[in-house]
Amino acid sequence: MLLAFIPTLIALIDILKSRFNQNDKLVWIVVVLFFNLIGAIMYFTIGRKQKIKVELEK
Template sequence: MDLIGMPGGMGMMIVFFVLIPFTLWVIALVDCLKGDFSGDNKIIWVLVIIFLPVLGSILYFLVGRNQKIA
């Protein structure tokens, strides 16, 4: 038995493959929606984050956050 009581390390796999990406997705989406962007950048980033959840979230944190209006 492990973290969640599932045999064979399933609990850690669930945390790694479901919980962490979902948390990253939610944080990226909330941060994007709260930020101020110029033009249509906000709409584009929201669509990227929604339709490409893991990759879109990573791209947003690497590229999109720098496009916010200070």
Template sequence: MQAFIGIGGIELFFILGALAFLFILPIVALVDVVRSNFRGPNDKVIWVIIIVFLNLIGALLYIFIGRKQRIV
């Protein structure tokens, strides 16, 4: 039995996986920003603004660029 007209089980699985990725990745990035210490005094605020307004693109930017700015 098909859930939607023209969409089978595997397609629905990939669509739901993509939607979960779109919502979960920015949340994980925001949690990481809030729990981390940064070199500059305003870096944390800037990364939160970028992730909130650019959502998935902002989260990906943080993962590839912002994590290098943290104090370990």
């Protein structure tokens, strides 16, 4: 059971640290919380591509 919780926790941390368009962040948080392991897998396969890339200034 703890093994299923780890990907969910990692996905939530990644979602909270990242920037998304409009309400995408809230949608992904809800998906990961309600569907746990399946939601985390969905986020890692689909959601990470939706993140806004932030360019670092030099």
